[in-house]
Each structure stands twice: as structure tokens, then as C-alpha cells.
Amino acid sequence: MKRATIATALCLWASVAAAESAAIPGGQWRSILPTGTKDPTVAVAPFLLDRVPVTNGEFLAFVRANPQWQRGNVPAALADGMYLAHWAAPLDLGLNTTSQQPVTGVSWFAARAYCEARGARLPTWYEWEFAAAASETLRDARNDAHWRQRILSWYSRPSNKPPLRVGATPPNIYGVQDLHGLVWEWVEDFNSLMIATDSRNQGDPDTLKFCGTGALAFEDRDNYAIAMRLAMLSSLEARSTTVNLGFRCAR
């Protein structure tokens, strides 16, 4: 009986997990992060990116099929005490959480495990940033003040409200949605962000994270929206979860 349930869960999860992804062409990319070399750009190879963040429904199917990731089974080393806290029960979203909302309250380890199980991975910071620089009509809309303002207006929305469902924001030129205006998103190399250019500055690494030398290293100080994301991601540990932090997968 139990075996049938697991098998069904696996099939269900496999079908919903065949998420739609968009092909991002890649190219030379001028990141907000300093490259540390004379070249102000880095090469981003073409990749696939999920069109929308992973949803509660998809993550529920994943933990059904992978019980070690159910709330209550995950060791403290892999997720903090608020892991999936907004769900009514380990296998029940409850009435206040819908299956179409982006899943939040997941640690980097959990997000990674989900993507791995789908034969995918988390996007790198450069990949995420590359895709997120696009508007509906421009590949790189970062100099468009209107576009930047729209994004900034989202940051003034109170974060104590639950997120809206995925797929409600307009797709960018690549067909990817919700890179802005929904949730923070994990990246594969979150622990590579906001550090000093060398380790000659001694002291607690936490103090090097942002403000001071970190902030001054920004290439584009006007792009506050992206700076916020960098600051947020760089303050996290791999086991951290927040109520507004979700993810999507890449390949």
C-alpha cells in the first residue's frame, strides 16, 4: 500500500517536475560584481532556465517522493528551524498556502536537492543576473529608468504578505517570468558574493560581507534592486531559510 503511494507520488512529481524552461542565449556579460580582471565582462554560456520559480505543489510532490526532505526529517545542518514552516503539516500545505505560490522557507541544500532530483541545478549568480536584466522588449534593460523604477516599487511592498502565485508577472524577452516582483531566489554560488578582493583584510568574514569595501566594489551603484539581492544572498548560510526566499532550476 505504502509502495503504491510512493510510486504514485514519484509519477506525479515527475510529471509536474517537467517544468517549462526557456533557452537563454548567453554572451558577454557585464555583471554588477567586479570581475577582478581588466575585462569588465565575463562569458555566460547558453543555458536553460525555469520560466517560473518552483511552486509549493511541485515541492510537496518532491518531499512526498523524498521523505528525507520532509519537514521534521531534515537535520539542522541542512535546514534551519523555519524550514517549510508556512505549511500546515510536513505533507499538507494547509488552507493559507496554495500550490501555485512559489515555495519559500527552503534552504540552499533543499533547493539544490530538488533541482538535482530533476537532473538540473541551481543557476549561478551570473546566469540569474543575465536573465534578470531583460525586460519584455530589451535583453539588457538596466539603463531603462522606468524598468528599474518598476522593480524598486516591488521592494516597497510589505514582505509580511504571502507571495502571489507564479506566472503572474509579464514574461521577459526570453519568456522567463517572476525574476522580479515575487521572491528572492537561491543561486548555486551564493557563497561567492560580496567578499573583499583579497584576504589581506583580516577579521571575521561576516564583517566583510557588505557595506564598506563590499559596497564600494559595485560596478553599478544605481542598480539598487540588484544590489539588494546581492546583499540578501550574501548574508545567508546554506542552511538558512526565509519566508520570501525560493528558487528555480537551470540546466
Add this chain to the structure above:
Amino acid sequence: MSRRTTDFLFSRMRTERHRSPRSPLDDVKGRTSSCSVKLVRMTILALTSLLTLGSTTLTTVLAASNTWPTDSLYQVDAPLETAAGNQTSFVSGSGRVRIVTMFYATCPMACPLTIDTLRQIDAALEPRERSALDMLLLSIDPSKDTAAALAKVAQDRRITDPRWTLARASEPDTRKLAAMLGIQYRKLADGNFDHSSTLILLDAKGRVLARSGQIGKPAPEFVAAVRTAVTDKGRTGS
């Protein structure tokens, strides 16, 4: 395999046995055979039960056998290749106190300093304390830091003590171990790295006892923590 199937298989076996011509030995064989049939039946039932258990129960079994404390870094494992070319794993170094850090072979300044800092920690200990302490240095540049490259670092830095291990993991596992250890690193376009130099002291069960971002001269509190850890009490990892 369901109980019905095993029953069917055994009924066939019994039928086969009864078909064979009886010999004087059969009485003896009969008695021992029925015992061994029962034993075999129980074994097969046990084995098939184990195989037919859903992944839930199997995972529960695995989870139950996971004796690591909930905050132990050994909840995460990764295959490692050492400078000697041996295949090992992150968790296989458990059971002993160790300092873990990350570096890369072509690191110009911070990594030689890190190695020197570890050496100073070794030197600050009594021989008996030192013998209970391992050092694990993981490369953040695994694609370039082959076993041979790591061996060259060991040679250049005169690292000969078998308690010291230089090793590399796969690229994704390196990212995972760094995340686990709270070490930051970023590969730059020219192949150099921005990285933190952090020493992490783990007890025998993989719990973090102390961390230090100070290199050049080891932080006294960190050395004190190491010393406590390698005394008899600390070594049991209780």
C-alpha cells in the same frame, strides 16, 4: 514478492521433494530439510520484505542508522581524491578531531599563510595532543588542482605528516562543502580566486567547535579550543 508468491514457490519445492524416491537417508534428510526449508523460507521472506518496503521505510531505516548529531557537518558527504591519489570521502575522516580549511595550489599569499598558521597550531600542542589532531585542506580549484598538483604543494610546503591531507572534490561538491563549512570563494576570469581563509575545528562527530578567520598568527582562542578538543575528554566527541 508477496507472501502468496513465496508460499507458491515453497509449495512447489515441497512437491518436488515428495516426488523424489524415498531412501533410508530420506527420514534424516526429511527432518533436517523441513528445518532448513523453514530457515530458507524465513530468509527469503525477510529479504523480499526488505526489497518490497517502500522508499519511505528504507529511508527511515537509513535515517535511523544515521548516527550523526543533527548539527553535524557529516550530514553531508562527498568523495575526495587525496594528493596521494587515494579515493576517500569527507566523512571518512570522522572519529577524530580535525581542522578543515580550503585553499588552492596557485594561491599567491593567503594559502601559504594558512598552511603556516596550521603549522603553528601544530607546534603549539604537546606531542600527545598533536597526535589526536588531523588537518584537512580542500581545494577550491579542483579542475586545476589534480592529485599531482596537490602533491607538489605538499612537497613545496614540506607537508609530510600523515595527519595532514590535501584533497579535492568535484566542482559541485566543492561548492557544497564550502557552503557547509561557511567558506566563501569566487573564481575570477583569470583563474584566481577571491576567498575567505577560515579554519574550522570539528569534533569527532563533525560538530563545529570553533572557527577562525585569522591567518598569519593563529588566534589564541582558536588554539585554546583545539587544545581542549584534543584532550581525552574532547576526543570522545561527547
